[in-house]
Amino acid sequence: EPEVTQTPSHQVTQMGQEVILRCVPISNHLYFYWYRQILGQKVEFLVSFYNNEISEKSEIFDDQFSVERPDGSNFTLKIRSTKLEDSAMYFCASSETALSSTFGSGTRLTVV
């Protein structure tokens, strides 16, 4: 069964450093998403991406965040200058019809 693949599974970074979280969506999917889950809290929407551009972003997704689909297969989330409160599980998701998202296994980001 096709999977959404996320790397790395766990990343530790120092406050102020840039991080790039990587995702390989399912190949025929057209809609791509990033979600965040702070430990013990609910999953929150960050950004959606369709037709090579951002279709919607939440208020969490400020200027420190950016997304790219650099080569037609990878879908990346960049955090320019990490803060302690960026520590969370980051989930990539993709879908063919936008109504049934498949999630990756997540990247646990720890900012120290």
Next chain:
Amino acid sequence: AQTVTQSQPEMSVQEAETVTLSCTYDTSENNYYLFWYKQPPSRQMILVIRQEAYKQQNATENRFSVNFQKAAKSFSLKISDSQLGDTAMYFCAFILDQGAQKLVFGQGTRLTINP
């Protein structure tokens, strides 16, 4: 704005029992979809079941079924013959059938199945 509320932070039942997880939501729109996702300790998000709002018939997937009450904006999940592997966080989620179609999640219910 759409909101999803799960009022049960934790639940615990014995193996083989039936358990029902509650979810309510709020929207002024008419066309939407509702989901239950399971998050085991591995923290992956796994789709359990989906319900289209335009369908009156409740969705079922093997031991999992929903009770969808559109007028009451209620969407509960029933797990029959519960198994140890059902132990997980369960999230109710909502998506509009328009726009960016992002998922809006509830706070989650931690379900423990005891042997």
